[in-house]
Amino acid sequence: MAIIRYAKDNYDLEENQSVLDCLTHRGVALPFSCRSGVCQTCLMRATGGTPTEASQQGLKDSLRLQNYFLPCVCYPDTDLEVALPDDADAQAVIPATVKSLRLLNADIMHVELESHAQLDYRAGQFINLFQHQTLGRSYSLASVPHQDDHLHLHVRRLPQGRVSGWIHDELRPGQTVELRGPGGDCFYIPGDHAQSMMLIGTGSGLAPLYGIIRDALSQGHTGPIYLFHGSRDLNGLYLSAELRELMAHYANFNYIPCLSGDDVPAGYASGRAHDIAFEQIPSLKNWRMFLCGHPEMVRITKRKAFLAGAAMKNIYADAFNVSQPL
Amino acid sequence: MSQQESLYEQIGGEAAVNAAVDIFYRKVLSDERINAFFDDVDMEKQAAKQKAFLTMAFGGPHNYTGLDMRKGHAHLVARGLNDSHVDAVIEDLGATLRELGVKEELIAQVAAIAESTRNDVLSR
Incomplete structure (x- = not known):
């Protein structure tokens, strides 16, 4: 029995x-x-x-x-x-050492962590990082297992953000932090290598997408991959050089940086990332979708993608909900 | 039990439900008469519920009771859910099956099952 x-x-x-x-x-x-x-x-x-x-x-x-x-x-x-x-509670607390901290743009910190125990994760999942026992926040993993030695996070500084403020202002390399995870079902699954993929992210929603794209490419994905990364102005975008380099290496990868503000230099699409994506690719039948970042963007885009023909099982989404200060 | 195939088997069983669920949900979301009821729902969870509804309407295995139907829709009745909305859902259901090439006589049976939940759904 x-x-x-x-x-x-x-x-x-x-x-x-x-x-x-x-x-x-x-x-x-x-x-x-x-x-x-x-x-x-x-x-x-x-x-x-x-x-x-x-x-x-x-x-x-x-x-x-x-x-x-x-x-x-x-x-x-x-x-x-x-x-x-x-x-x-089903997951154990794992200590990790901060290896490096560097700003990706004015608001987003690249955090590199060395986990003290093996963390079995997939690129695009998230972990919970704890400032102390009862104060933790979810951050997506931008790193790829077997490709990157450590865990990579992109932490955006939020107004009055308790954990993000602590990470930006107080955390130092060499310090030990505690994390739990991984969680989330927004990741790449090998199998249909020729499937077309569209990824839409706003702000630090790029973190999981950057992991997912590199994971897919390293696993031999051959279908077209379109990344639409959106921000209001140029200062909000980041990793542009790395993504352009990736585009030069892989003919099937396309990076479309989108700016929704007024000042849009040459080489950038003008408008909101999801609007531009649907404009460029109106029919999404048989497409695999990854949507990460602003909760309202994720909600609207999920619905639009589904109505544009994407099957529900092919839509992977991660809305970055912000904890309301008490 | 007769040797005759059940409605669920005639329509195509679980495979038919799987084929129908996205089509049906798209129709519902595009239907201006009822889509406001679906504005704030988690699409993933809603799709699973649609699948459970279709399984039941196709005469498939389910454990729903009238009470479940009442509980599940009470908050919508409070927001004004009425007969016209149930009509719209049954219409969208029929259109979905027609799109999948299901015979009219079977569609009528499915509509009758859906119809049988009307009073529970509307808390009457």
Whole structure:
């Protein structure tokens, strides 16, 4: 008989019983709705053991690869340790040493961290960086495993930002910080190397996209890749030289820097990044989409991309929500 | 049980639901009569819900009760959800199936299942 481990307690799975029933029948409060493996309300993650194939059907590839599953249709023969998707305690705190800090533009700091334990992540995922035990913020990883030695973050200084202010003003190389992660399902999955890809990012939304693009190219992606990076003025863009160099190296990679302000020099597209993207590529049938940055941009663009023909399973998004000061 | 194929099997089962869900959701989002109800929803979660709805309407396996339907739509009824909106959804559902080449007699059966949830959806 299999044992289900949840929140440090063990539950015996009865015969022909789903993981969801096993837990809820013993009083564990979990969200659920359809109980037939469709609505995904009860989504959980296996932190130990392997969920059954049937319980991962219909899930986005990036979730499946991270052992997410639907407990309402999971009838395992072997033990499983499970957690809710947003259960931060399911991940251990990892110390990391700050290797370097340098400004990418006036507001965005490139933070290089050397993790003290192996962090198994995919380019484009995020980690939570803690100033102290109860004060942490999510930052996307711009680095690529096996390509970059350390973890790279692009931290934008927010007005009254407690963690970003600390990173910009107080953090020093050599210091030890604590992080948790990785998380997020916005990353490149190999398989369809010829698929067209569009990536739209605003501000430091470039961080995950920079990782995803380099990851895709190094894994031999041959389909066209279009990156639209938007900012109001020239000062907001960064890594332009690196991206132009990447474009010179890979014929299938296109970098379109977009400026929404009035002053638009030659070589830059004039307008908001997502408007320019849809103007240039109006039909997105069979395209893979990555949308990162400003929450309102991500929300609008997701909907537009879907209506322009992109399949829901091919839209990967990461909205950079800002914590409201208390 | 008769040897006859169920409605769900005749339409094409899970593969048909998968083929229909994006088409249906696009129709709903483009439908000015009802798309305001979908402005603030998480699209990913909504797509999964649409899939659950289609599975049920196609006569497939589900565990929804009338109470689930009431609970799930109560906040929309409070925002003015009424018969005309249910009509629009059933219309979009039919158009989706027509686009996929499903026979009219099967479409009528699907519409009847969707119709059977009307009073629960509208909290009546």
